[in-house]
Amino acid sequence: MITEALPRILEIWEHGDTLLPKEGLNCPSEISYDQGLGRSYFNCQPHLWQCYWEGGVVEFPLIKIDIFGQTFHVAARGSFPSVPAYSEKERFYQMIKRPGSGINLSYGFVVDLEVREIPGLSQPLILADTCRDTYLPQRIYGLGSAPKRKEDEFLWDNFGRDLFIDRFYVSNQQVNEWRLLTGEMSRIVSDRKLWYQPAILSQFEQRKYCSYFGKHVLEAKYFDAASMAPVDQKDSMPSKIAYPQTPWQRDLSKSFLGLARINPDYQLSPLDCQLAQVEGCTSHRFFTTDSASWMGMNFPLGFYPESLPNTVDPKKNLKLSSKFLPASSEWHELGRRTNWNGEQGSETPPVAFRCYEEVVL
Amino acid sequence: MIYLLLIFSSLLQAEVPLYWTSAFSIEERHEFYKDNEIIASPKNAWQVLFGVVYPDSRLNLHKDCVLYRVPGDELGMLKIKKISQSQSCESILFNDGDVTWKEIKSLQFSTANHTIQLNMTMPKYKAESWNVKLVNLSQKKPPHTELSSAEYKSPKMILLAPGTELAKFAPKFKLKDGDLCHKVSDDCIAEASNCGDCSNGWYEAPNGCMTGPKYCGSQECGKKNATACRRGMKFQRSVKKFGCRDGDISFAYCSPGLRMQCIGTEAWCR
Numbered sequence: 001m002i003t004e005a006l007p008r009i010l011e012i013w014e015h016g017d018t019l020l021p022k023e024g025l026n027c028p029s030e031i032s033y034d035q036g037l038g039r040s041y042f043n044c045q046p047h048l049w050q051c052y053w054e055g056g057v058v059e060f061p062l063i064k065i066d067i068f069g070q071t072f073h074v075a076a077r078g079s080f081p082s083v084p085a086y087s088e089k090e091r092f093y094q095m096i097k098r099p100g101s102g103i104n105l106s107y108g109f110v111v112d113l114e115v116r117e118i119p120g121l122s123q124p125l126i127l128a129d130t131c132r133d134t135y136l137p138q139r140i141y142g143l144g145s146a147p148k149r150k151e152d153e154f155l156w157d158n159f160g161r162d163l164f165i166d167r168f169y170v171s172n173q174q175v176n177e178w179r180l181l182t183g184e185m186s187r188i189v190s191d192r193k194l195w196y197q198p199a200i201l202s203q204f205e206q207r208k209y210c211s212y213f214g215k216h217v218l219e220a221k222y223f224d225a226a227s228m229a230p231v232d233q234k235d236s237m238p239s240k241i242a243y244p245q246t247p248w249q250r251d252l253s254k255s256f257l258g259l260a261r262i263n264p265d266y267q268l269s270p271l272d273c274q275l276a277q278v279e280g281c282t283s284h285r286f287f288t289t290d291s292a293s294w295m296g297m298n299f300p301l302g303f304y305p306e307s308l309p310n311t312v313d314p315k316k317n318l319k320l321s322s323k324f325l326p327a328s329s330e331w332h333e334l335g336r337r338t339n340w341n342g343e344q345g346s347e348t349p350p351v352a353f354r355c356y357e358e359v360v361l
Numbered sequence: 362m363i364y365l366l367l368i369f370s371s372l373l374q375a376e377v378p379l380y381w382t383s384a385f386s387i388e389e390r391h392e393f394y395k396d397n398e399i400i401a402s403p404k405n406a407w408q409v410l411f412g413v414v415y416p417d418s419r420l421n422l423h424k425d426c427v428l429y430r431v432p433g434d435e436l437g438m439l440k441i442k443k444i445s446q447s448q449s450c451e452s453i454l455f456n457d458g459d460v461t462w463k464e465i466k467s468l469q470f471s472t473a474n475h476t477i478q479l480n481m482t483m484p485k486y487k488a489e490s491w492n493v494k495l496v497n498l499s500q501k502k503p504p505h506t507e508l509s510s511a512e513y514k515s516p517k518m519i520l521l522a523p524g525t526e527l528a529k530f531a532p533k534f535k536l537k538d539g540d541l542c543h544k545v546s547d548d549c550i551a552e553a554s555n556c557g558d559c560s561n562g563w564y565e566a567p568n569g570c571m572t573g574p575k576y577c578g579s580q581e582c583g584k585k586n587a588t589a590c591r592r593g594m595k596f597q598r599s600v601k602k603f604g605c606r607d608g609d610i611s612f613a614y615c616s617p618g619l620r621m622q623c624i625g626t627e628a629w630c631r
Contacts, residue, residue: 010518099535099558104515126420127518134507135509135510162510212561295506360572
């Protein structure tokens with residue numbers, strides 16, 4: 001019977017953004033809708049799952065199933081202990097990390113379903129985080145800006161490798177789940193307004209976070225591959241590699257960034273700020289897909305400086321293009337990077353990060 | 362009419378194990394029995410029909426062996442015996458079952474289309490019919506943009522066997538940092554990967570094969586005394602023989618100022 005409810009369960013989990021009521025969510029200890037927040041935050045979002053089954057989205061969170069003329073009601077159960085850092089209420093999910101042998105899933109969210117008309121029976125299941133990352137197609141790629149000389153070009157390929165890149169920066173909410181799993185309760189970020197914002201960790205901790213989940217901090221060459229749209233996506237071994245200067249236009253001089261460089265009075269439009277969140281944009285939106293690259297990675301230019309370990313040129317490990325620099329800054333260009341010492345400081349802009357995973361089956 | 366009613370009333374919806382819905386794989390399926398064919402030979406002999414592998418709520422994998430004694434001198438018998446996934450059903454063929462069905466006149470089964478179907482008839486027009494949809498089994502999708510790593514590796518949701526108390530998950534990782542988790546021989550034959558058993562991820566030592574051996578840990582490639590970074594074998598655009606010692610070493614690289622050194626066939630940076 002529960003299997004009949006699974007498509008709806010999956011919808012609630014994967015497409016939480018479609019559940020948001022106009023009047024807002026009614027569970028302030030878990031999640032709230034904020035103007036600076038893109039809808040992607042609500043997909044595969046354990047706090048929205050908690051909010052939904054606590055009754056903060058709809059008054060009676062029950063899934064109706066009709067079988068042979070009889071109506072049954074499926075619901076999630078609060079089978080898991082409360083997390084005082086979140087709230088005193090029992091939890092409707094528990095994040096787990098596990099060895100990948102047998103079931104090839106290293107982490108996920110365990111939930112417990114019940115049929116209200118059949119007390120005493122429940123069905124546990126694991127929900128996978130299917131919203132987090134996206135696949136980098138196998139092809140030949142270049143690194144950095146367009147080389148001046150052919151011999152300076154660094155080509156590489158990922159044939160035979162299944163690489164998946166996080167769509168967004170790792171958030172404080174995701175790092176909180178990690179802290180819970182590793183028993184570092186005292187380091188949980190409790191301010192709900194910060195949960196959807198990028199986690200600002202040292203390079204050392206960024207590495208620890210990603211490797212805990214079998215991932216790595218996104219490398220510079222993978223970032224370039226994910227940001228620079230190929231000329232012909234069907235030709236995986238092109239004779240010439242393109243080095244576009246922005247994710248949406250090959251030639252930067254024709255984009256708003258190019259216009260801002262030559263015109264000091266350039267006025268940013270809302271569309272400009274959707275493409276790249278730079279200094280002067282009035283609102284900064286987290287988890288929005290307005291600036292998605294050709295393969296689905298968001299924020300390839302602007303928004304936050306990003307940590308990008310660089311194995312080819314280790315001193316160029318920071319994407320500086322961000323909301324802290326004006327549109328006229330020459331750092332707003334794909335392939336341009338500077339050096340970061342790996343520490344976050346109060347004097348320097350915060351540095352975000354994301355992970356990638358290579359899947360070996 | 363009465364005859365038909367008798368048949369329908371005795372068509373019992375079976376006491377099929379509830380948790381089979383959570384099955385993760387079907388193993389040891391009998392290689393000769395075709396789907397939905399009545400099993401008639403070898404007479405009087407116990408046969409493994411199939412094993413159903415499913416996770417419990419602690420995520421341990423178990424296997425239900427479905428064993429059948431084909432009718433001959435006596436009527437047939439079906440038994441189910443629960444073992445751990447690492448055991449084989451063949452090894453417990455003659456053990457008592459946890460559940461047994463006796464006096465079976467005929468039996469047919471199918472494991473096609475992610476569904477277990479099993480029909481058996483008994484004397485006095487009695488019949489049992491099982492039909493279990495295996496929710497956890499899904500077609501593996503080829504990787505493409507928009508596909509997530511989670512969906513590539515496993516189904517979007519995994520049903521666990523109900524009925525046991527939800528435990529606190531205390532994962533036990535068999536491998537420690539530095540352990541080899543994916544063996545690839547010098548002639549590029551790759552064994553199954555165990556890298557999911559590493560507690561802190563893994564790293565690769567490129568060796569000129571499409572995939573190189575892998576070790577547990579979070580080492581950064583290309584640095585001094587670390588493995589070289591893999592660069593690929595097609596960007597060169599011409600077919601070449603790659604190898605750390607004798608072939609073309611363009612498949613890997615080290616950070617500036619370091620040189621590549623071979624340890625066996627593996628490329629490391631010094």
